[in-house]
Amino acid sequence: MSEISTKPQSGMRDFLAPDxxxxxxxxxxxxxxxxxxxxxxxxxxxxxxxxxxxxxxxxEGDQLLYRILHRREKLQRALASGAPTEIxxxxxxxxxxxxxxxxxxxxxxxxxxxxxxxxxxxPVWRADRPAKGRFREFYQCDVDITGTTSVIADAEVMGAVxxxxxxxxxxxxxxxxxxxxxxxxxxxxxxxANENEGLALIALDKLDKIGRDGVLxxxxxxxxxxxxxxxxxxxxxxxxxxxxxxxxxxxxxxxxAPSRALAELLAVAKDGPAAKHxxxxxxxxxxxxxxxxxxxxxxxxxxxxSMGGGGRYDNLIxxxxxxxxxAVGFSLGLERVLLVMEERGMFPPLCIGPQVLLCRMGDVPAxxxxxxxxxxxxxxxxxxxxxxxxxxxxxxxxxxxxxAPFAAILGTAELAQGTLALKCLATGEQAATPIDxxxxxxxxxx
RNA sequence: GUGGCUGUAGCUCAGUUGGUUAGAGCAUCAGAUUGUGGUUCUGAGGGUCGCGGGUUCAAAUCCCGUCAGCCACCCCA
Numbered sequence: 263m264s265e266i267s268t269k270p271q272s273g274m275r276d277f278l279a280p281d282x283x284x285x286x287x288x289x290x291x292x293x294x295x296x297x298x299x300x301x302x303x304x305x306x307x308x309x310x311x312x313x314x315x316x317x318x319x320x321x322e323g324d325q326l327l328y329r330i331l332h333r334r335e336k337l338q339r340a341l342a343s344g345a346p347t348e349i350x351x352x353x354x355x356x357x358x359x360x361x362x363x364x365x366x367x368x369x370x371x372x373x374x375x376x377x378x379x380x381x382x383x384x385p386v387w388r389a390d391r392p393a394k395g396r397f398r399e400f401y402q403c404d405v406d407i408t409g410t411t412s413v414i415a416d417a418e419v420m421g422a423v424x425x426x427x428x429x430x431x432x433x434x435x436x437x438x439x440x441x442x443x444x445x446x447x448x449x450x451x452x453x454x455a456n457e458n459e460g461l462a463l464i465a466l467d468k469l470d471k472i473g474r475d476g477v478l479x480x481x482x483x484x485x486x487x488x489x490x491x492x493x494x495x496x497x498x499x500x501x502x503x504x505x506x507x508x509x510x511x512x513x514x515x516x517x518x519a520p521s522r523a524l525a526e527l528l529a530v531a532k533d534g535p536a537a538k539h540x541x542x543x544x545x546x547x548x549x550x551x552x553x554x555x556x557x558x559x560x561x562x563x564x565x566x567x568s569m570g571g572g573g574r575y576d577n578l579i580x581x582x583x584x585x586x587x588x589a590v591g592f593s594l595g596l597e598r599v600l601l602v603m604e605e606r607g608m609f610p611p612l613c614i615g616p617q618v619l620l621c622r623m624g625d626v627p628a629x630x631x632x633x634x635x636x637x638x639x640x641x642x643x644x645x646x647x648x649x650x651x652x653x654x655x656x657x658x659x660x661x662x663x664x665x666a667p668f669a670a671i672l673g674t675a676e677l678a679q680g681t682l683a684l685k686c687l688a689t690g691e692q693a694a695t696p697i698d699x700x701x702x703x704x705x706x707x708x
Numbered sequence: 709g710u711g712g713c714u715g716u717a718g719c720u721c722a723g724u725u726g727g728u729u730a731g732a733g734c735a736u737c738a739g740a741u742u743g744u745g746g747u748u749c750u751g752a753g754g755g756u757c758g759c760g761g762g763u764u765c766a767a768a769u770c771c772c773g774u775c776a777g778c779c780a781c782c783c784c785a
Contacts, residue, residue, distance in 0.1 A: 322783075322784090323784095388784080393779085394778085396783090396784070566780090566781095568784075569785075570785060593785065597785075599785095621743095623742095653742050654742085654743050655741065655743090657744090657745085659746080662745060671743070683743085
């Protein structure tokens with residue numbers, strides 16, 4: 263009697279071998295490329311204090327945090343207190359991204375290098391509604407550089423993710439680049455109050471999808487005066503025209519500084535892997551509230567959301583210590599990358615199962631089979647021993663089922679001679695082979 | 709959070725206007741074949757028709773509710 267659901271939790275998945283090898287294939291490229299840029303690995307705990315997590319991502323982000331209920335006495339005490347609030351019931355949560363844990367680490371280990379370059383590949387959790395390419399448990403592949411406001415750092419994180427995508431075979435992705443200060447200047451110039459900046463930017467972000475009228479409608483719906491919306495749209499449309507960035511960079515006023523910064527960033531990035539991919543996009547707005555300077559987002563044809571995002575966050579680390587430390591980072595979403603690669607058939611042939619199934623005939627003792635398998639494995643072969651006693655037809659069928667390309671038949675005759683009847687299942691070729699030559703036989707035919 | 713679609717065997721799905729004991733393919737297992745597989749043939753196991761209620765002589769089928777999954781939007785990686 264089994265009424266327990268065997269499905270994984272909504273928004274979370276089991277990965278069987280074919281999934282695992284594809285994920286590993288991508289992660290191997292990510293790791294290799296990140297390390298080639300001089301980033302060093304970091305891993306942090308799954309669980310963080312809620313005080314670490316709360317207030318860093320904006321109100322929507324706080325809502326999506328997985329919280330961990332108190333245990334035992336603490337829980338009893340909280341429940342007994344009458345009307346417990348969320349804060350009374352939990353003081354820990356699952357990490358929501360890798361940037362905030364990094365900020366905590368930088369504040370906690372004061373002896374890190376002045377320019378701490380770390381990469382981190384770990385799962386994060388968001389209590390979001392699952393959809394295509396969106397999960398509640400997913401992997402982020404982050405690169406960050408702390409301790410400098412240099413444009414080199416910005417360009418390097420852009421270059422690192424661009425190099426990863428190129429290494430995986432992508433050619434048609436775009437890295438949208440914008441600047442928080444520039445957005446703020448647009449919003450202010452249009453006569454919109456600072457506290458409504460977020461609302462306005464969300465509407466603007468949709469310009470490509472719902473069009474000019476759609477954005478105006480949405481702005482009106484959110485209570486913005488018509489001429490405010492009109493002014494904002496007009497300014498942004500002008501900013502999208504070719505040469506607008508250089509023009510703004512040359513014009514005194516609130517647009518000048520961020521425009522100059524972006525122009526410089528694009529100029530520097532041009533000599534790295536992000537060349538050809540980086541584009542100025544004045545409508546790009548990102549949801550996370552900790553960004554302060556340049557912001558990035560990667561898009562790719564055929565993908566609804568983004569493959570990755572990032573930006574500069576010069577005030578986040580300062581929330582964990584007195585001394586502010588500037589930082590910039592970029593995050594690739596492993597599942598998004600996999601989704602596109604899957605749809606486009608971008609994976610090379612990948613296999614990991616056993617190369618050889620060792621078929622023990624009924625009259626061969628089990629310990630002899632183990633001895634032979636051990637000698638074969640010592641040659642570097644991946645060997646599975648058929649566990650049950652069975653006739654040969656069944657064992658060969660099983661070899662096909664698990665995708666093993668070779669079968670090694672071990673009967674009393676072979677055992678006496680120290681050989682194996684090695685069979686290539688694709689061609690049917692079979693030869694009596696000394697046990698220690700098994701890898702030669704296999705490698706010659708693989 | 710909004711809108712839509714779908715829930716029948718492990719998987720993919722049929723199932724007529726509501727009508728006897730709910731089917732097929734794939735997969736699994738067994739046998740034909742106890743030292744030679746992929747093909748073929750024979751057979752077997754496997755179902756609370758998502759769940760709950762209603763209408764009806766009769767419900768997988770119609771109605772209501774609910775849950776789950778998928779798609780689009782929103783937001784994000």
